[in-house]
Amino acid sequence: MDFLPFTRPSIDEATIAEVAEVLRSGWITTGPRARAFEAALSEHVGGRPVRTMSSATAALEIALRVAGIGPGDEVITTSLTWVATANVVLTVGAKPVFVDVRADTRNIDLDLIEAAITARTRAIIPVDLAGLPVDRDRLYEIARRHRLRVIEDAAQSMGANWAGQRIGTTGDMVVFSFHANKNMTSGEGGCLVLNDESEAKLCEKLRLQGVTRHPDGGMDVDVLGGKSNLTDIAAAIGLGQMKHLEAFNTRRRALARRYFECFDKSLGFELPLPEFEQSNWHMFQPLLPRNASMARGAFIDAMRGEGIGVGVHYPAMHLFTLFREMGFAEGDYPVAEDVGRRTVTLPLFPAMRDEDVQRVCNVVSKIWK
Numbered sequence: 041m042d043f044l045p046f047t048r049p050s051i052d053e054a055t056i057a058e059v060a061e062v063l064r065s066g067w068i069t070t071g072p073r074a075r076a077f078e079a080a081l082s083e084h085v086g087g088r089p090v091r092t093m094s095s096a097t098a099a100l101e102i103a104l105r106v107a108g109i110g111p112g113d114e115v116i117t118t119s120l121t122w123v124a125t126a127n128v129v130l131t132v133g134a135k136p137v138f139v140d141v142r143a144d145t146r147n148i149d150l151d152l153i154e155a156a157i158t159a160r161t162r163a164i165i166p167v168d169l170a171g172l173p174v175d176r177d178r179l180y181e182i183a184r185r186h187r188l189r190v191i192e193d194a195a196q197s198m199g200a201n202w203a204g205q206r207i208g209t210t211g212d213m214v215v216f217s218f219h220a221n222k223n224m225t226s227g228e229g230g231c232l233v234l235n236d237e238s239e240a241k242l243c244e245k246l247r248l249q250g251v252t253r254h255p256d257g258g259m260d261v262d263v264l265g266g267k268s269n270l271t272d273i274a275a276a277i278g279l280g281q282m283k284h285l286e287a288f289n290t291r292r293r294a295l296a297r298r299y300f301e302c303f304d305k306s307l308g309f310e311l312p313l314p315e316f317e318q319s320n321w322h323m324f325q326p327l328l329p330r331n332a333s334m335a336r337g338a339f340i341d342a343m344r345g346e347g348i349g350v351g352v353h354y355p356a357m358h359l360f361t362l363f364r365e366m367g368f369a370e371g372d373y374p375v376a377e378d379v380g381r382r383t384v385t386l387p388l389f390p391a392m393r394d395e396d397v398q399r400v401c402n403v404v405s406k407i408w409k
């Protein structure tokens with residue numbers, strides 16, 4: 041039987057033809073396709089300014105710089121996320137302050153944020169883990185009360201919504217990722233949703249060496265920028281993917297529902313929150329039973345032996361060496377640590393068939409028993 045990976049992008053022939061067209065056109069870096077992709081993304085978020093970047097990591101870093109966050113500042117975030125979320129805080133010279141997650145949503149516990157706020161706190165970076173949105177009403181109520189910026193790490197929640205409002209259409213700055221494993225991809229890539237044109241202008245400078253071009257052909261540099269523009273090759277893929285985003289997410293929700301039907305509840309796994317209105321079901325992540333006789337590594341190997349790929353997203357990042365060296369330790373965020381030790385990502389992607397979900401559930405039962 042074919043190997044079933046935990047994720048796989050769906051790229052249609054029209055997109056492949058568009059990429060070939062870009063390659064033949066003589067202009068393959070940032071150009072008309074990147075601008076068209078930005079226009080399509082802006083429409084997706086209700087007309088707000090959007091700028092594309094070579095990754096969501098670059099977009100998060102630029103968002104912090106646009107917000108003026110740097111040395112001496114603290115940024116509140118979650119430990120249960122891809123390392124990029126807190127790495128960028130260190131990159132700009134600020135200090136990440138973790139807050140534990142909720143056991144049900146596995147997202148930042150909003151009840152614990154206020155206790156973590158100090159005089160140095162400047163921003164909150166919430167993460168919609170697996171595409172399940174953080175409560176935007178409560179989040180912004182806290183941010184407003186304490187005059188904090190919010191940089192939404194919505195890398196996983198493209199097309200998801202909070203109370204019917206699509207993620208990105210409301211709020212402060214919002215970052216999406218188009219990494220190959222996300223719900224829509226440009227190979228590598230990301231974007232930043234901004235509040236106004238002056239933020240967008242600064243963002244444009246920061247993503248390309250700080251350059252401002254003058255009409256007479258001259259230029260100026262008045263701020264230190266990096267190099268994180270998106271190529272037209274990537275933008276052509278992104279434009280092709282956007283046409284399918286709704287269908288992709290609808291299919292993901294249907295497959296997730298199927299997992300809940302097929303999964304043997306007697307095994308003692310903790311299934312994710314069964315939420316089908318707001319989440320875009322970026323991942324399906326049961327937690328292994330506590331005190332299980334089979335270790336996670338052995339489970340992953342056994343699944344692979346049966347032709348099924350299993351991922352881990354993510355171990356709690358405050359326990360990584362870099363963060364331990366900054367003083368974080370075991371026991372600091374017990375819920376994130378517990379979820380991080382037991383989580384497994386089972387296959388979920390739009391091209392999967394219903395039978396594939398049944399097969400995964402059968403193999404999990406067989407291995408676990």
Ligand SMILES: *Cc1c(COP(=O)(O)O)cnc(C)c1O
Nearest residue numbers: 095096097122124195217219230
């Ligand atoms: C993927 C991801 C990122 C980084 O995205 P890149 O485009 O790979 O830089 C950041 N945060 C979260 C939560 C992610 O899942």
